[in-house]
Amino acid sequence: MKKWKVALTGLALSSVTLVILSGCGSKSTGATKVDSNTITLMAPDHSDVHPKNEDLWMWKQYKKMSGVNVKWETVKDWDQKKQLILSRKTLPDAFYQTGWSNDELVKYGTQGIFQPLEKLIPKYAPNLNKLMKEDPSIKKALTTPDGHIYGLPYTGSDPMGGGRAFKLYFNKKWLDKLNLKAPTNTEELEQVLTAFVTKDPNGNGKADEQGYYMDSDQFGPLELMVKSAFGLNSAGRTAMENNYYVDDNNKLQYVFSSDKMKEVWEYEAELYKKGLIAKTAFAGVDYDKWVADAGKDVVGLFSWVGRDFIGAEAMANYVPTTILNGPNGQKGSLVTQSPVMGTSAFVITKDAKDPKKLLKWVDYFYSEKGSEFGFYGKEGVTYEVKDGKKVYVDKILNYPKGAQLGAYQYVDNVYAGFFPYLEQPEANKEIAYGREPEVYTDAPLDNLPKQILPTFMSTPDESSQLSTITTDMNKYVEQARVKFVTGKWNIDDNWDQYISQLKKIGLDQWVKIRRQQYVRYQKN
Known part of the structure; x- marks a missing residue:
């Protein structure tokens, strides 16, 4: 199975304390008890490989824990339908795991379709706020050029985890x-x-x-x-x-x-x-x-x-x-990504009457217990502890289509990626699936890049300029790669001609814009 976007995540919840966030801002990392109301969420449709969201064990369990009922609407072929969905008279309260691009976050945030969240996060999403304070790069990756945060992250601290390291x-x-x-x-x-x-x-x-x-x-x-x-x-x-x-x-x-x-x-x-x-x-x-x-x-x-x-x-x-x-x-370094693997895992829309409630609901999954619950589930139900390690129960491990899809019959954060939550270390995930973790003999964590940048946020004007230039340059580079590697073009004979064509497409303007973005990112 192809897994560019696969995220297998994990750890467990043996007991959960329900805590009401007070008006002065609790620092608890336990599940948040909110009013027993209904929220509406739109998510991709994965019912071909797991139960419908409303029937999934995890969401039934979290309803009991949080007191919040979720009315799910799931959509197949999301990328082809999302523009049509935005034209609806009424939008869902939030988009869950739908994967808007950075350019789309800026565009629709600026238009007022997505709500800015940066002022609400410190009080109503204390777990996420804690992560952003511990690792400032998370907030920098989420912040748009106008200073707003329109989407919550899919994040993790393990450079080897989340399909990040080649x-x-x-x-x-x-x-x-x-x-x-x-x-x-x-x-x-x-x-x-x-x-x-x-x-x-x-x-x-x-x-x-x-x-x-x-x-x-x-x-x-x-x-x-x-x-x-x-x-x-x-x-x-x-x-x-x-x-x-x-x-x-x-x-x-x-x-x-x-x-x-x-x-x-x-x-x-x-x-x-x-x-x-x-x-x-x-x-x-x-x-x-x-x-x-x-x-x-x-x-x-x-x-x-x-x-x-x-x-x-x-x-x-x-x-x-x-x-x-x-x-x-020449020293190489680990080919890994930013802790922010997605900037739009949870996006609150203009039609959400109570964004505070939505933040409280999702913030649990940025805590350690919430992360454990979202991947492992509950001891005695979906996992058991063996030699101090959490391992899925036999009905998951022996699932005919594999343990990953077995777990996906119960919990949500193990397949397809871009979940709004804190991902667990890769070794824990391997153990959960009944496998020995990979052993690395070349010290990857001692050989990280000098810095690990996320995808930059563009202003609308930058996005407009970059769109055409990037598309045309990427197409040309793909053609050039094949010709250079297969020997149809000689590197020495054809390199200057290749560079000249990149400049005609717009290389200098592309570099100018990207440098502006890099400077802006450093100043954030």
């Missing part, structure tokens, strides 16, 4: 057979991949082994790791995915016009030329074929945020590398 996964059986160790730098990576494709490590007498091999839509994860090795991960994964990094002079730069990017593509082109990157890297293989091939033991290396992406049958065969260093002693 890794390289090497075939352990092949490493062992060839008496090799997982590589730590780009030179060793080339050596290991060469051995994989030339020394018959699967032992079938056929030259069917592939080096880096994934379905043809997934070249990006490998490139993120290589970018980090060549010094482009100075501001974290989100920055790289938004095509910028910060240089040694603290100046924002465009990734794909950098000389370092030229080195990245030169390196990837060499791997491709030698057959160490599968010839199907850009076309020809879908996800199902790739997983089937993994079951035949022909995949040497893939890159993802978790080993389970390659399928239950093969995942145990792979070991992770989290830090890839570059040539000549």
Whole structure:
């Protein structure tokens, strides 16, 4: 199952104390007792893989705990329907887990469709407020250029959690057979991949082994790791995915016009030329074929945020590398994201008569107990404690479609991501699913980027300018990547022409706007 947005979260609630937030502002992190009224929430429709929200065990339980009844409206094909929904005469009180973009938050907040929350949060969302004080980057990521907060975050403090950190996964059986160790730098990576494709490590007498091999839509994860090795991960994964990094002079730069990017593509082109990157890297293989091939033991290396992406049958065969260093002693760093993995997990609309009540209701899930409840559920019902660790009960672990979807029959914060809550550490989640946590031998938490930036908030004017430029540059870069890596374009011969075309599209204006945003973010 593809999991770009999967969030598996967790810990448990053995007992819950219901606390009424007083008018002077309680500091309690327990569940908040509010008036026994009904609130209306709109959320994505996942009823194809779990019970309807109103029938989900977690929401029935939280109704008893909070005294609040939720009238859920769920929507399929959200991205295609959200503009039509906004044209309704009356909106729901809030959007839950719907994933508005930063530009949409600014646009509809400015228009008065979404309510500003920054003045209410300190008093009516004390758990979230506590997180923002402990980590100021959370508030900075949520704050729009006009100083407002229109959406609440999907957040977590574990850099390895929430599908945030990419890794390289090497075939352990092949490493062992060839008496090799997982590589730590780009030179060793080339050596290991060469051995994989030339020394018959699967032992079938056929030259069917592939080096880096994934379905043809997934070249990006490998490139993120290589970018980090060549010094482009100075501001974290989100920055790289938004095509910028910060240089040694603290100046924002465009990734794909950098000389370092030229080195990245030169390196990837060499791997491709030698057959160490599968010839199907850009076309020809879908996800199902790739997983089937993994079951035949022909995949040497893939890159993802978790080993389970390659399928239950093969995942145990792979070991992770989290830090890839570059040539000549260049230090790499962990390819991870900001603690804020989504800025619009809970958005209160103009038609909500009592936003304070809504904040109280959702704020519980930003507490430790609320986070535990949202992932684990309740001891004796959805989980049990074994050797001091919380593990899902057998009816979840043995669910025919896997433990994750098993848990999704009871609790909400384990699938599809962008939940308004505090996510639990990745190791706890693995244990909950009955798995041993991944073991990292390269100290990822000691090798974080210099800073980890979120997606910047744009003003309406910035958004208007960036929209066309970014779309056109991204399209051109995608075409150029394929040509450079596959050798259709020569790096030395075609680089200046490539840069010239980026400038024609609008590179200089793009950089100017992004630098303004970076300066504004630093001042917040």
